[in-house]
Amino acid sequence: MEDTIAALATAPGRGSIAVIRISGEKARAALEKVFYPKNPWEPRKLLYGFVRDDGGVVDEAMAVYLPAPHTYTREDVAEIHCHGGPVPVERTLKLLFEAGARPAEPGEFTKRAFLNGRVDLAQAEAVMDLIGAEGEAAARVSLDLMEGKLSRKVGELQSALTDLLAETEAALDYPEEDLEEMMKPALENRMAALQGELQKLIDNANIGRVALEGFKVVLAGRPNVGKSSLLNALSGTERAIVTAIAGTTRDTLEETIDIRGLTFRLLDTAGIRETQDTVESIGVARSRRAMAEAHLVLVILDGSEGLKAEDQAVLASLEKGKGLVVINKGDLPDQMEDGELQKWAPDIPIWHVSAKTGEGLESLKDALYRWALPQPLGSAGLTHERHVLAVKAALASLMRANAALDGDMPVDLLAMDLHECWEHLGEITGQVYNEFIIDRIFEKFCLGK
Numbered sequence: 001m002e003d004t005i006a007a008l009a010t011a012p013g014r015g016s017i018a019v020i021r022i023s024g025e026k027a028r029a030a031l032e033k034v035f036y037p038k039n040p041w042e043p044r045k046l047l048y049g050f051v052r053d054d055g056g057v058v059d060e061a062m063a064v065y066l067p068a069p070h071t072y073t074r075e076d077v078a079e080i081h082c083h084g085g086p087v088p089v090e091r092t093l094k095l096l097f098e099a100g101a102r103p104a105e106p107g108e109f110t111k112r113a114f115l116n117g118r119v120d121l122a123q124a125e126a127v128m129d130l131i132g133a134e135g136e137a138a139a140r141v142s143l144d145l146m147e148g149k150l151s152r153k154v155g156e157l158q159s160a161l162t163d164l165l166a167e168t169e170a171a172l173d174y175p176e177e178d179l180e181e182m183m184k185p186a187l188e189n190r191m192a193a194l195q196g197e198l199q200k201l202i203d204n205a206n207i208g209r210v211a212l213e214g215f216k217v218v219l220a221g222r223p224n225v226g227k228s229s230l231l232n233a234l235s236g237t238e239r240a241i242v243t244a245i246a247g248t249t250r251d252t253l254e255e256t257i258d259i260r261g262l263t264f265r266l267l268d269t270a271g272i273r274e275t276q277d278t279v280e281s282i283g284v285a286r287s288r289r290a291m292a293e294a295h296l297v298l299v300i301l302d303g304s305e306g307l308k309a310e311d312q313a314v315l316a317s318l319e320k321g322k323g324l325v326v327i328n329k330g331d332l333p334d335q336m337e338d339g340e341l342q343k344w345a346p347d348i349p350i351w352h353v354s355a356k357t358g359e360g361l362e363s364l365k366d367a368l369y370r371w372a373l374p375q376p377l378g379s380a381g382l383t384h385e386r387h388v389l390a391v392k393a394a395l396a397s398l399m400r401a402n403a404a405l406d407g408d409m410p411v412d413l414l415a416m417d418l419h420e421c422w423e424h425l426g427e428i429t430g431q432v433y434n435e436f437i438i439d440r441i442f443e444k445f446c447l448g449k
Contacts, residue, residue: 004030005112006096007104008089009448015084020092021448022078023109026100028065031078033099034092035063043067051082051092058095059088073109074116107445111438114430121430121441122150125384128445129212136261137211137377150381153201154425157394160194161422168415184405191402198395201381205391207373208383210295214256214263215372218290221300222310223270226328229355230300231255231268234365259369267294288317296371297323299345303352304332307340315344323348324371326364330354386437387428394424 004024010017022030032041037049043065051058061082071077082088097103105111107128114124126145133139144150167183219227235255253268269287291297297318301311315325325345327336331354341350351367353360382388401417403409426432 004101005104005108006030006093006101007109007448008093009079009109010084012086012089013084014086018082018084018089019448020080020082020089020096021104021109022080022096022101023071023073023075023104023112024101025076027076027078028067030096030099030101031063031065031080034095035061035080037063041065046081051080051088051095053091053095058091059083061088061092069116072118073112074118075112104447105442106447107442107449110445110449111442114438119146120148120151121433121438122154122387122428123148124430125441127449129383131446131449133212134214134256135211135258135263137373138263140261140377141208141211141383144378145383150383150387151429153381154428157194157197158422158425160190161418161425164190164194165415165418165422168411168418187405188402191398191405195395195398195402198391198398201391202388202395204375204379205382205388207375207377207379208381209385210372211262211377212383214265215368216265216267216293216295217368218267218269218287218294218297219300220269220287220291220297221314222308225300225302225311226355227268227300228253230298230326230328230353231266233355233358233361234266259365262369262372264368264372291317292319294322296368298326299323299348301325301327301336301341302329303327303334303336304329306335306337307344312344315348318348324367325350327352328355330359331357390424390427393427394421397421397424 002025004022004026006020006022009019009021034051035049036052037047039047041047044067046062046064048062051061059082061080063078063080066077066079068074068076080092082092093103110119110124110127113119114121119127123146126142130139130142130146133142164187167187219231221227231253235257237255255266255268257264257266267290269290299311299314299318301307325341325348327334327350330352349367351360351364353364355361382391397417397420401414401421404414404417423432427437430438
């Protein structure tokens with residue numbers, strides 16, 4: 001890339017310090033036209049000086065020049081650390097653009113790092129994931145990917161595929177040796193092992209995505225069972241309006257909480273019941289839609305009133321394996337009949353809590369965490385939908401290769417399927433890519449990164 005780019009690398013607005021980043025073959029030349037140090041230039045040394053234009057001093061600042069290739073982009077890089085007000089930042093950038101740099105596009109510094117081999121595509125995505133991390137779990141998963149955890153796994157799988165390809169292509173080169181028949185049992189075993197590894201990545205994909213995106217929990221139930229009170233109690237805020245009037249909540253209300261570093265997105269929903277109120281009916285429809293889209297549904301029951309027909313309707317609509325029953329108002333006399341509840345909620349875990357006193361809330365939080373992460377966080381691998389799609393495509397290619405082997409198909413078809421499998425895995429790290437996918441990934445980045 002012959003052009004030189006510049007952008008603000010820190011958050012826009014007012015602050016004590018702003019960092020302006022420059023990258024490209026003219027980075028030093030642009031820097032020297034704008035910044036005048038008190039001492040002679042030394043690579044990789046932060047120097048004190050002034051940003052100047054023809055009219056005099058623009059700002060008092062610090063600057064550093066970092067020669068390629070040991071930089072973030074593997075290009076010549078420079079940084080100017082100036083005061084964080086809009087005026088000095090805008091004037092300094094204007095001078096850099098006049099000196100030959102152009103405004104960077106979103107994510108262009110990291111895109112250059114990828115195109116220059118500094119990071120692969122999975123690592124580049126992890127940079128933005130870390131910037132956007134809302135909790136410790138998201139940060140840990142992002143750092144693992146930045147350090148190459150997924151990339152190494154992809155490399156191991158590709159290495160095994162390369163070995164298989166070498167052996168199948170040997171059978172193509174020496175057909176008279178009947179190598180295909182001699183190798184068939186070993187090939188079957190190794191391909192089965194690879195299938196298992198790919199399936200494991202798919203099975204554990206939800207762990208990484210939940211860590212990054214959060215775990216969506218819907219609080220559902222008939223009106224006035226304490227959904228809003230429970231949301232407030234779990235979040236430690238007065239986020240939801242709590243009254244004794246049934247139907248107070250007319251729309252979904254979201255609150256984010258942190259449990260052991262994992263982000264949970266709690267949605268308080270309108271009470272589910274038959275109603276003639278047009279606005280409330282819309283809220284009920286949204287509640288049902290939220291239940292369908294959630295990772296987990298907490299069906300809230302009022303333990304002081306026993307099971308009502310409206311409770312039964314909510315329980316009947318619950319998707320199998322996707323819910324917990326939470327019996328609220330444990331501070332009041334219990335009127336819930338266990339036999340009746342088991343009839344409507346067989347095999348559904350049940351928790352007793354009091355949103356008013358806090359009884360049972362910590363136990364409920366522990367249950368939510370175990371539900372969200374049934375496997376250790378360290379087993380996370382795939383974190384984006386494109387990763388999952390690539391591994392599924394790789395698995396499909398490998399299964400076709402297995403079918404070709406079992407069906408005594410020509411060995412060149414087997415080799416073709418194995419090669420496709422290798423390429424699909426290469427889509428994760430960017431060994432195989434198209435410009436459209438690359439542009440879509442990096443356009444989501446912030447400016448200056």
